[in-house]
Amino acid sequence: MTTMAEFLALEEAVRRHVKDGMSLAFEGFTHLIPHAAAHEVMRQGMKDLTLIRMTPDIVYDQFVGLGRVKKMVFSYAGNPGVGLLRRFRDAVENGWPQVLEIEEHSHAAMANAYEAGAAGLPCSIFRGYLGAGLKDVSPNIKSVTCPFTGEKLAAVPALQPNVAFIHAQKADKKGNVLIEGIVGIQKEAVLSAKAAIVTVEEVVDNLDSHPNATVLPHWTVSAICVVRGGAHPSYAHGHYDRDNAAYLEWDKIAADRDVFAVWMEKNVLTASPDDFAKRIEGLEK
């Protein structure tokens, strides 16, 4: 199946592609986290979501705290460099604002599962979870025996989200996307998903990349949305730095249900994608 990337406003892209009850993956490994796209989904109110992400940091803490998430699939739920995720903890420990189902993996398992999704395989096989406790609490961690050597290997089902969201530095006018720096799991997330929405810092005439760069051809992407600063408070290699202060501040905001609600109302629910450009002022390269 091929699609053509459409250049859309983020609001329109989310409206067209996201529905209640879908499985969504917002990927970016510390770098290029698609915050603006996530905030747009929060604003439009989609609920009963299954959210997939290796490192569900503050952006999934926000979704969970708003009560939009039925199930979270993840491998490390922390605030990077700061500590724990307090809204996620409140949901798991106290069922607030609603009970959260979790499917937990290791990074190796999630990375393999996305790769299997991108490769069109039903599951992924790897050497993992040896002696580890997760395989005893997760029905989606099983084992298979290598038919050639007899080695017992771990198996997890492929990840195939309904929609993958990533943020990238640039797209050209056809909608081909270039990702530079720590490329994480974004290419696999896009290729494993049924639809992909990519926010970019800018659209250029020519990607000006080298032959081995991480490029997603336009026919692998459903929609391109220009949102300058759209990864804030994470960073965009070559464009702006990580807003470390925002990660520290989040620890205080998320510690209190009421403070969280007020902050979300002001900074997410009544904000717009255009606000992100202001948030990277002073962090730009």
Added chain:
Amino acid sequence: MSNAFTPDEMMTIAASRALTNEDICFVGIGAPSAACNIARLTHAPDITLIYESGTIGTEPGVLPLSIGDGELCETALTTVSVPEMFRYWLQGGRVTIGFLGAAQMDMFGNINTTVIGDYAAPKTRLPGGGGAPEIASSSAQVYMTMKQSLRGMVDQIDFFTSFGHGEGGDHRQRLGIKTKGPTLLITDLAIWTPDSKTKEFVVRSLHPGVTCKEVQETCGWSVRYDSELEETPPPTDLELKTLRDLKTRTRAATRS
């Protein structure tokens, strides 16, 4: 001032001394990251540091706040994707040392960073394992570093996030794990290595000024000591200066 140092500084410096120029080290964030970079900036300039975000041969000028900071990529020899990192480089057996921190560990080097209490209804939900379960089983050996406390060093961990020596003895081999597992533990008070048979961590060296009583008071299991207990050499002026300069640079960069 040159003779005064904190237990934290001693821990980082003692941990850095265990690393060599030949090591390919998969670096955990926090205390391991500081130790690995002190090694690189002092006696092991050719060590290869790998972070799970995909950066290989990275030489950060400041300590990263997260495993995916831009500094790690900008100073790396090359940056690969996350699946490639876990499949080719870690699972492929190319890592000589996996260097891990822990929220909670037991005497056999089993680590818990998942939950305090029951998994289904936890008292405290911790972040989870991230890369650690496979770092612990695929690295040729595992070094660990953490501050001692009764909450951290416990008789029984609540969840096996990553497997050390399990119940001890040959438990790793019985599960078909071919790597050595935890071979070194550096705390703020002492240097520990496993007993060759039981695999229980044994104190081999006390840091300067530390007593056996202090080690026991901050450890939840009954501590064994080597019959020829040594004293860890104190930090050299170069080691201390390198560590303090790195921390100063890091603070300045984080504040900006």
